[in-house]
Amino acid sequence: MATETKEIRPEELQNILATDCGSTTTKAILIEKEGDEYRLKVRGEAPTTVEAPAEDVTRGVLNAVGEVEELTHRTMLKGDGILKPKQNGDGVDIYMSTSSAGGGLQMMVAGVVKSMTGESAQRAALGAGAIVMDILASNDGRLPHQQIERIRHLRPDMILLSGGIDGGTTTHVAELAEIIAAADPKPRLGQGYKLPVIYAGNKEAAEMITQILGDKVELFVVDNIRPVLERENLGPAREKIHELFMEHVMQQAPGYAKLMSWTDVPIMPTPGAVGLTIQTIAEQQGIDVVGVDIGGATTDVFSVFSGIFNRTVSANLGMSYSVSNVMAEAGLDNVMRWVPVDMDELDLRNRIKNKMIRPTTIPQMMDELIIEQAMAREALRLAFVQHKAFAVGLKGIQQERTISDTFDQKGTGETLVDMMSLKLLVGSGGVLSHAPRRNQAAMLLVDSFLPEGFTHLAVDSIFMMPQLGVLSTVHPSAAAEVFERDCLIHLGTCIAPVGTIKPGKTMLTLDIELPTGSQHLEMKLGELKLLPLGVGEQAKVTARPARGLDLGAGKGQEMEEVVQGGVVGVVIDTRGRNPFVLPVEAKERVPKLLEWIEALDAYPMSAFSAIK
Amino acid sequence: MAHAYTPGLRVADLTTVQKERRLPLPGDVLVSVGDVVEATQVVAKTELPGNVESVNVANRLGVPPEDVPHAMLKKEGDSVEKGEIIAQSKSFFGLFKSSCMATVKGTIENISSVTGQVLLREPPLPVQVAAYVDGVVTEVMPREGVVVETPASFIQGIFGIGGEVNDQLTMVSSSPDQILDAGDLNESHQGKIVVGGSLVTAQAIKRAVQLGVTGIISGGLNDKDLKEFLGYDLGVAITGNEDKGITVVVTEGFGEIGMAGGTFELLKRCEGKQCSMNGATQIRAGVIRPEVVIPRKDRAVAAEGGDSTEMGNMAIGSPVRAIRQPYFGKIGTVSALPPELRKVESETLVRVLEITFEDDSKAIIPRANVELIEH
Numbered sequence: 001m002a003t004e005t006k007e008i009r010p011e012e013l014q015n016i017l018a019t020d021c022g023s024t025t026t027k028a029i030l031i032e033k034e035g036d037e038y039r040l041k042v043r044g045e046a047p048t049t050v051e052a053p054a055e056d057v058t059r060g061v062l063n064a065v066g067e068v069e070e071l072t073h074r075t076m077l078k079g080d081g082i083l084k085p086k087q088n089g090d091g092v093d094i095y096m097s098t099s100s101a102g103g104g105l106q107m108m109v110a111g112v113v114k115s116m117t118g119e120s121a122q123r124a125a126l127g128a129g130a131i132v133m134d135i136l137a138s139n140d141g142r143l144p145h146q147q148i149e150r151i152r153h154l155r156p157d158m159i160l161l162s163g164g165i166d167g168g169t170t171t172h173v174a175e176l177a178e179i180i181a182a183a184d185p186k187p188r189l190g191q192g193y194k195l196p197v198i199y200a201g202n203k204e205a206a207e208m209i210t211q212i213l214g215d216k217v218e219l220f221v222v223d224n225i226r227p228v229l230e231r232e233n234l235g236p237a238r239e240k241i242h243e244l245f246m247e248h249v250m251q252q253a254p255g256y257a258k259l260m261s262w263t264d265v266p267i268m269p270t271p272g273a274v275g276l277t278i279q280t281i282a283e284q285q286g287i288d289v290v291g292v293d294i295g296g297a298t299t300d301v302f303s304v305f306s307g308i309f310n311r312t313v314s315a316n317l318g319m320s321y322s323v324s325n326v327m328a329e330a331g332l333d334n335v336m337r338w339v340p341v342d343m344d345e346l347d348l349r350n351r352i353k354n355k356m357i358r359p360t361t362i363p364q365m366m367d368e369l370i371i372e373q374a375m376a377r378e379a380l381r382l383a384f385v386q387h388k389a390f391a392v393g394l395k396g397i398q399q400e401r402t403i404s405d406t407f408d409q410k411g412t413g414e415t416l417v418d419m420m421s422l423k424l425l426v427g428s429g430g431v432l433s434h435a436p437r438r439n440q441a442a443m444l445l446v447d448s449f450l451p452e453g454f455t456h457l458a459v460d461s462i463f464m465m466p467q468l469g470v471l472s473t474v475h476p477s478a479a480a481e482v483f484e485r486d487c488l489i490h491l492g493t494c495i496a497p498v499g500t501i502k503p504g505k506t507m508l509t510l511d512i513e514l515p516t517g518s519q520h521l522e523m524k525l526g527e528l529k530l531l532p533l534g535v536g537e538q539a540k541v542t543a544r545p546a547r548g549l550d551l552g553a554g555k556g557q558e559m560e561e562v563v564q565g566g567v568v569g570v571v572i573d574t575r576g577r578n579p580f581v582l583p584v585e586a587k588e589r590v591p592k593l594l595e596w597i598e599a600l601d602a603y604p605m606s607a608f609s610a611i612k
Numbered sequence: 613m614a615h616a617y618t619p620g621l622r623v624a625d626l627t628t629v630q631k632e633r634r635l636p637l638p639g640d641v642l643v644s645v646g647d648v649v650e651a652t653q654v655v656a657k658t659e660l661p662g663n664v665e666s667v668n669v670a671n672r673l674g675v676p677p678e679d680v681p682h683a684m685l686k687k688e689g690d691s692v693e694k695g696e697i698i699a700q701s702k703s704f705f706g707l708f709k710s711s712c713m714a715t716v717k718g719t720i721e722n723i724s725s726v727t728g729q730v731l732l733r734e735p736p737l738p739v740q741v742a743a744y745v746d747g748v749v750t751e752v753m754p755r756e757g758v759v760v761e762t763p764a765s766f767i768q769g770i771f772g773i774g775g776e777v778n779d780q781l782t783m784v785s786s787s788p789d790q791i792l793d794a795g796d797l798n799e800s801h802q803g804k805i806v807v808g809g810s811l812v813t814a815q816a817i818k819r820a821v822q823l824g825v826t827g828i829i830s831g832g833l834n835d836k837d838l839k840e841f842l843g844y845d846l847g848v849a850i851t852g853n854e855d856k857g858i859t860v861v862v863t864e865g866f867g868e869i870g871m872a873g874g875t876f877e878l879l880k881r882c883e884g885k886q887c888s889m890n891g892a893t894q895i896r897a898g899v900i901r902p903e904v905v906i907p908r909k910d911r912a913v914a915a916e917g918g919d920s921t922e923m924g925n926m927a928i929g930s931p932v933r934a935i936r937q938p939y940f941g942k943i944g945t946v947s948a949l950p951p952e953l954r955k956v957e958s959e960t961l962v963r964v965l966e967i968t969f970e971d972d973s974k975a976i977i978p979r980a981n982v983e984l985i986e987h
Contacts, residue, residue: 143666144664144665144666144729144731145663145664145665145666148663148664149663170726171677171726171727174724174726174727175727175729178722178724178726178727178729178731181722182664182721182722182731182733183664184661208726212724212726316847316848321848321849321895322847322848324845324846324847324848324849325847325848327845328845328846328847329847345836346834346835346836347867349834349835349836349839349866350834350835350865350866350867351866351937352835353771353835353838353846353865353866354865354866354867354935354936354940355936356849356895357770357771357849357865357866357893357895358770358865358935358936358983359895360980361935361936361978361980361981362936362956362958362960362962362978362980362981363936363958363960364936364937364938364956364957364958364960364977364978364981365937365938365957365958366957366958366959368936368937368958369958369959369960434960436955436958436959436960436961437959604959607957
């Protein structure tokens with residue numbers, strides 16, 4: 001049973017109730033129109049109830065909405081459901097939800113050439129909010145029986161099969177279909193159902209694919225995701241994924257049939273909805289945006305550069321369940337380079353493993369917090385490295401070159417991520433949103449993403465980007481208003497010239513007109529400085545990078561910018577970019593770390609004498 | 613927060629343990645409701661479809677894919693032996709015939725005139741499911757499996773490696789604070805599940821494998837030793853499939869940490885009894901913790917009385933263990949539950965509790981940093 005989108009008149013919406021059913025917590029928010037603008041009214045939360053003993057996701061939803069009722073002293077539930085439309089001041093105008101409960105949407109994708117249609121299929125699935133379990137490709141180096149074993153073993157929720165441009169190869173995509181048919185895959189949830197397979201490849205192979213797979217799976221044919229080499233067409237496949245997520249996957253999860261009957265717009269996978277929020281912001285403000293959500297098990301990175309949206313999920317980089325994997329992937333030295341104290345390796349390893357097996361614990365001591373935030377820096381850094389490698393232009397295409405490209409030729413498949421053009425970096429997830437000092441969140445973002453030029457920093461206060469994403473499908477301006485006013489906590493702006501210079505030399509000369517008065521600064525290599533500039537305040541900056549260094553206007557070019565303040569202020573970072581300079585030797589590094597910590601007021605300095 | 617849940621690992625002197633024993637695919641159930649079964653007894657079996665091998669017949673014969681069906685000597689569903697000729701090209705005047713042989717024994721699954729590939733499926737693989745615990749069959753799920761039930765002493769561990777095993781329980785350490793080292797193990801421990809104290813060393817685990825010890829139960833384990841034993845750094849806590857010749861269940865955590873007194877005493881009381889245990893751990897949504905099950909056929913469960921700890925509400929007087937620094941591993945009782953948020957040393961604002969340790973000293977720690985333990 002699919003939820004039919006009823007006719008919604010956005011201008012008539014006064015109260016909007018939205019929930020996000022996460023794997024552990026169900027969060028409800030109530031948005032109301034106050035005068036001309038939409039604001040977050042209250043939020044409630046309760047444990048998600050997909051597993052025994054309740055085994056009905058709507059119990060958690062009712063409990064979370066129950067908290068909203070308590071806080072607003074208004075009735076929102078009627079019997080076993082949401083009271084809508086509004087009656088005598090009670091109830092809401094509209095209800096919507098996102099979900100990642102039950103492990104979210106888990107997909108396998110297949111394409112003929114791994115780096116071409118395989119990647120396009122992966123982008124389509126990730127953008128729709130799926131976890132991509134594996135990419136099958138004719139050239140993935142595995143033998144057919146190994147591929148078949150893999151499909152059987154993984155039991156995805158659905159498969160996206162692509163391959164070939166329209167009019168191109170049919171044999172290879174037919175081969176992939178034969179492998180899927182031979183595996184005779186069974187869906188993860190709901191025995192007795194046929195596995196949904198979306199075919200989005202060469203349209204001339206569609207009939208052949210139907211013959212091969214038609215009886216074995218629930219096959220859906222949509223437009224080719226790569227109709228020609230030079231262009232991707234991910235929309236139809238993504239829409240189909242969302243539709244099937246609702247109809248097939250969610251339908252099998254306990255209580256979802258009921259939940260779907262309550263919602264006025266289709267339920268969206270949580271990361272898909274977050275991606276929509278990021279896209280909406282980029283579109284409305286006309287800027288390049290990066291969003292990151294660091295959770296216990298995974299880290300999601302979303303980006304929009306030059307209007308192109310990308311999302312990656314680093315499945316095993318996280319702060320609790322996956323914290324041990326951060327250590328394994330980053331290495332002890334990379335984690336410890338952020339910690340200005342010595343620690344015994346045996347003890348540190350045991351502490352990290354204990355966090356993994358008891359993921360809900362909280363750092364009580366300052367040294368524990370510092371270590372946890374060092375781990376977060378590495379998790380974020382690694383997730384962003386993966387994102388940069390994935391968010392690339394299409395590979396294997398012919399490029400038209402002009403005479404002006406003679407000295408600056410780039411290959412195909414270069415990363416789209418351009419830190420200099422990035423204007424907004426939004427962090428979310430417990431370690432960022434709930435850092436005891438906001439300055440720590442700012443420092444984490446700067447250290448791990450190394451923003452260049454002028455970049456505004458923010459954190460999602462209570463992780464309501466999912467609900468705002470689904471809201472943006474029916475009321476984009478309401479979603480944007482709440483995002484700007486209630487969702488984001490503006491930390492401030494980071495100013496960082498790109499390049500490096502000899503130690504002791506002035507890297508950046510800066511004049512800033514702060515509300516408290518003008519300041520003239522000369523910053524040397526390896527320095528970090530924080531200037532106060534509050535939320536809603538602006539300051540005019542005139543900055544002159546040294547010769548060979550770039551702030552966005554070109555090497556050595558002066559720039560004038562108006563920067564936005566925030567709860568932290570303006571961070572001026574002359575520690576270098578490409579390369580970022582962090583001394584290797586502890587006797588040089590530790591004093592530097594302490595200097596930066598003090599400059600940003602990230603931790604109480606008294607804590608270090610105790611740790612030492 | 614309306615509820616003050618705290619996670620706790622279950623340790624029960626006597627409880628009813630029900631184990632669902634399910635086949636990966638539908639098959640045959642070999643027992644009936646009421647049957648008394650032993651841990652190693654097979655209760656259900658099935659056959660998994662065999663592996664698939666593809667043969668590029670078009671290439672081998674040098675014919676276009678659409679000619680492959682005509683060149684086949686075998687049709688879909690036919691059985692073939694390894695090396696048997698399955699296709700032959702019809703050549704000019706019958707000369708220079710080329711042929712294509714089956715690469716494995718099995719059946720012809722699919723002949724494709726699109727790709728020219730022929731899929732061969734190997735014979736099915738038998739799969740058996742054992743009862744895992746001594747007990748009685750209380751439910752049969754037709755074609756899927758059974759539920760085996762037994763009164764048992766039950767201990768949930770925090771982390772483990774290795775799969776299901778079943779053997780006799782033997783104490784090696786004499787106190788919960790003792791370290792289990794290689795020198796503590798000898799030939800008499802072969803085919804036994806041994807119980808240590810606060811730590812099991814990498815040398816002890818290696819020695820145990822050499823001796824043929826079935827399993828080890830220990831309070832703690834150093835991560836460095838785990839890495840040394842496994843040969844890799846465990847990134848994500850999803851275990852159970854390690855093929856290292858032994859199953860290890862850790863009851864308290866990583867590092868040297870005394871086994872909870874109640875757990876140690878319970879294991880001591882069960883010495884000599886048959887014990888089933890499983891190291892499989894999965895710390896994700898749908899948590900799986902390792903377990904030790906000691907069937908107690910001699911005792912009847914009185915309305916689930918002996919069960920001590922589970923996810924539950926914390927109250928003043930609840931026995932708890934600190935599970936994070938600076939008090940990691942220390943045991944005490946809850947002496948106050950202040951409702952307001954407090955700022956701890958890391959400046960984090962959290963809900964806290966006051967704990968009174970065994971030496972009567974008191975400390976304030978985040979509620980999230982304790983777990984309920986047995987009385």
